[in-house]
Amino acid sequence: MMGTNLRWGLLGAARIAEQALIPAIRAAGGRIVALGCRDAGRGQQYAQRNEINRVASYLDVVQDAEVDIVYIGLHNAAHLPWALAALAAGKHVLCEKPLTLGASDVDQLIAAQRIHGRLAMEAFMYRFHPAIERLHALVREGAIGQPRLMRGAFGFMLENPDDPRWEAALGGGALYDVGCYPIDLMRQLSGERPEVLSVQASYTDRGVDHAVSALLRFGDVRAHMDCAFSLPFHQRFEVLGGRGILRIDSPFVNKNQETVLWRGDCAERFAPVDAYALMVAHFQRAVRAEEALRYPLDDAREQAEAMDRVLLAMEPSGAAAV
């Protein structure tokens, strides 16, 4: 595969693929050879718009001899079965977050990966942004002393009542969709698993969480996490230590904007960058064995276990349903 363009098959005529992954794969030198879609007509229109030659069923795409890497952009509950199918067909897998709906599901993927010898990674693109990498470096170097408190929030108003994220059976809910980001960053920064002190959640009348607030402890570091489908768009992350504060106001989604890392009153500015393309480029280098995979499935298992802990501790807050 050295020197050749890696060939990608996409599962789902998904919004996120059109907005971010298709341009990212192309920017990173990948070639998109097939699209899997449940509806051939809709798939054809999407493929035409995005200059993809072939539309097929999901199964045909994962078994396509011309596909090296399968990208899974399906709703959350479809990630596990299609990641297993792709690994079994000998494909590498880049799958949207959250990779699964539980840590035991990641165990199945780890077992499949061992048998089939292919790579799989959870597509948390924000981790590849230079501002996030700098945040890690500053914390590691002791720029703020020992971290004592982390605060992370991510939310928006999910207006469309037909969105799959309102369906419990499809892996819906604000925690899975947006809460996973601050929890991931807290875990990565502290290197610890969360102890859950309390979690308050508001649910729709169909039992899907639309606002969650958690009080957590990662080793010696206390943490507050908020996420929502029922508030105006917001995102923020800060780490407080004995000697200072680091803050990023757009830590998770920032494709076309400058990102500012605040160190007290001092701003470090990062020009707009496509973190999706940085993630895809890294995954392709790992597939070519040019570098080690930075986030293997063991990390995805830690993330899924952290999510499980928060989910298990959720208590209804009694707030009105949306």
Ligand SMILES: NC(=O)c1ccc[n+]([C@@H]2O[C@H](COP(=O)([O-])OP(=O)(O)OC[C@H]3O[C@@H](n4cnc5c(N)ncnc54)[C@H](OP(=O)(O)O)[C@@H]3O)[C@@H](O)[C@H]2O)c1
């Ligand atoms: N990394 C990021 O920045 C980011 C951002 C947004 C979303 N995501 C993740 O990407 C994934 C897709 O998100 P999206 O917003 O792009 O979703 P979407 O466009 O609503 O749906 C993605 C695909 O899921 C399938 N699907 C949708 N509704 C379904 C239903 N009711 N039953 C069966 N299949 C259904 C469809 O496949 P067909 O086309 O085959 O019908 C659809 O194309 C999610 O896991 C999400 O968490 C990541």
